[in-house]
Amino acid sequence: MAHINYNHLYYFWHACRAGSIAGAAETLSLTPQTITGQIKVLEARLQGKLFRRQGRGLVPTELGQLVFRYADRMFMLGQEMLDIVNYRKESHLLLDIGVADGLSKQLVSKVLETAVIAEEKIHLRCFESTHEMLLEQLSQHKLDMIISDCSIDATQQEGLFSVKLGECPVSFWSTQPQPGVPFPACLETRPLLIPGRRSMLGRKILNWISSQGLQVDILGEFDDAALMKAFGVQHHAIFVASALGQQDGWQRDAIAEVGRLDTVFEEYHVIFVGRMIQHPAVQRICRADFSGLFPRQGTDEKKPA
Structure with a gap:
């Protein structure tokens, strides 16, 4: 032939x-x-x-x-x-990163800080979308790495690696907490904003609400965490956000924690294709100790050899 x-x-x-x-x-x-x-x-x-x-x-x-x-x-x-x-032709080492839009940008920023060191010129290009869209772009070599709230099934995604960075608790927040009404019953007294049910966290929240037998008024579902917070403040609704690192930054908006969940956690994973195993910035993120950032430190799910 x-x-x-x-x-x-x-x-x-x-x-x-x-x-x-x-x-x-x-x-x-x-x-x-x-x-x-x-x-x-x-x-x-x-x-x-x-x-x-x-x-x-x-x-x-x-x-x-x-x-x-x-x-x-x-x-x-x-x-x-x-x-x-x-990559080798560029004066700066390129790293195209996709970020799941429901994640706390403050925590994602701290993860990305690990990728940058003074001795190495690096050029980050960050894109935001849903986990499914980012995974598709990763498989098409349009992205080098994803930071997402869920991992991958290694048996179904050949050539991809997933490392869990950690997980953090989740709280309900509002500008007008209901005094005298205990948590979680207070969630029935105000409109509620939650992450979109397409996200892992959104599905966890809905399952938790169902398990508690709560009759809540869900005003909206948001893929973007920052937009959910802004809309919640504007409409005095109760909304969902990470329980870490929010108190200081939200004091000026008079946002207070309504209640914290003890069984639902927001997970942080990095997913990358095989060629990126040798990328120094990816190596730094995967090997970093994030126990100071995430009190409940995650474990590696699929580490590259």
Whole structure:
């Protein structure tokens, strides 16, 4: 068999990842006819069909699955090589970090301080989104590392590593606490703001409310912790936030702690791809002792070798 044209293989790889010819064409800025023609040439070279129709999309055949597994490793390795070469070309060491939008930015900032040292020029680029969106960008090599409130399933996410930095208690806060009404019954007296249920913390809070048998009035769900706090202050609602490092910064807004949970904790994890194991900033974060930041120090879930 003659050598495979890697452009043909590249087009097939994108079509397989997108699940359609149109999706691959949009990603590659080519016409669908060009993608289809190149895949047909590859099928002729491999002497077999690579796709079959399923509804409006395409799924790989048995041969297609085999070819995709090898192509995926090849092109991902090539992307890693380019990333490493680009890092070395920069005058500053680049680190693209995704931050789950529900996390305390004050605590995330303290984690990021570990990555920066005076002896090393480093350029941080931070992006904020949901855990799911960040994980997708990480798998596409658009990010180097994620700081999130949940880890990964190593058996389902090959090539990714997860390290738990720690966890912190969670409290309810308000500008107008209800005197004389004990916690948690006081949560039934005021509108309540909670993290979005798409987040790990949001689901934990909802489960806790249900377990307590509380009849609460949930005014809103927020993915952004800072926005939830601002909205809570404006509407005198009770809202959820980390119990660490808030008291001093919130005194000017007359924000007081309504009650602290003893069974719900906000977790902090870093997730990164295999190529970043050697990145000095990632190594510093993974090896740092955060026991002073997180009273309940977490344990490593999946450490790189």
